[in-house]
Amino acid sequence: MTEKRVVPQAIDPFNSYILVVLSYLTANASRLLITTGNITALNDLVTNATTGWTHWYTLHANAATRTSVINANLADSETAITQKLQSIYGDLPRSLMTNEDYQTLHISPPVTHRAKRAKITNIPFSKVYSVGGAIVKFIIRTDTHAKRAAIDPLADAVEVVAVLLSIDKPLPTDPSECNLHFISKEALFGHAFTPADAGMRFACFIRFVNLTDESKDGGWSGVISCIVGM
Numbered sequence: 001m002t003e004k005r006v007v008p009q010a011i012d013p014f015n016s017y018i019l020v021v022l023s024y025l026t027a028n029a030s031r032l033l034i035t036t037g038n039i040t041a042l043n044d045l046v047t048n049a050t051t052g053w054t055h056w057y058t059l060h061a062n063a064a065t066r067t068s069v070i071n072a073n074l075a076d077s078e079t080a081i082t083q084k085l086q087s088i089y090g091d092l093p094r095s096l097m098t099n100e101d102y103q104t105l106h107i108s109p110p111v112t113h114r115a116k117r118a119k120i121t122n123i124p125f126s127k128v129y130s131v132g133g134a135i136v137k138f139i140i141r142t143d144t145h146a147k148r149a150a151i152d153p154l155a156d157a158v159e160v161v162a163v164l165l166s167i168d169k170p171l172p173t174d175p176s177e178c179n180l181h182f183i184s185k186e187a188l189f190g191h192a193f194t195p196a197d198a199g200m201r202f203a204c205f206i207r208f209v210n211l212t213d214e215s216k217d218g219g220w221s222g223v224i225s226c227i228v229g230m
Helices: 011-028 036-047 053-061 068-091 099-105
Strands: 125-129 135-141 157-165 180-184 188-192 201-209 224-227
Touching: 011 036, 011 053, 011 068, 011 099, 036 053, 036 068, 053 068, 125 201, 125 224, 135 157, 135 201
Parallel strands: none
Antiparallel strands: 125 135, 135 188, 157 180, 157 201, 201 224
16 A cells, blocks of 8 residues: 655655654664565665765755755655655555554554445335346446446445246335345346246346444335346
C-alpha cells in the first residue's frame, strides 16, 4: 500500500524529515523487518557524496553554488527517496509498529473499528435471465445506481431464495415458499443448474443483507422469474 501525504514536499521540511527517518529506520530495521538492501539503498540515496540528497541540498543551500542543474538534481533526488520510502512503508507490518513509529514516520495508524451500519432500506432492482447452458444470470441494481450493477453500500452481499417450477405452475408469492438459497457478494453473478433443469421456470426473491447482523438485512424484492435456458 502506498502511503499518501506522508513525506513533506517543501525542501527544508523534507531535509529535516529524511535525516530523522533515515536514522530511525536504520536503528529499527530489524524490529520492523526492513531488509538490509532497502536500508542500504535509502542510505545511498540520502548520503552518497556525489549523488545523494545531502550533497545536492548543501549545494542548493549556498547561493554561490545554486544553479538550475543543482535544483533539478535535488528534485530528482527527492522523488527517488520518496518512492523508496513509499516502498518501505508499504511493506512495514502494521502489527509490529508502535505509536512512536507512526508519529516519527508520519504514517496514519490503521483504522481498527468501523462505525455501526444502519439498517438496509434499499430493495434490489434486479434482472434475471438465462440464455443457455442451464445458467441463470443476475444483474443487481439499487435506486441510486439504476443504470449499472451495484450492491447497496450498507450491504455485504445479495441473498437469493428461489424455486424451480414447471412452467404451468403459479409463481410463489412469498420467500418462505422457496427451497433454494444462495448468496453473492457481487452485483453481477450467475447460478448454474443441471441440464435436466433446462426448460423449468426459475422464480426468486432477492434482498441485500448484512452478514454480521441479520437485524440490519433489507426487505425482499417481489418475485422475479425466467426460464432456465437449454
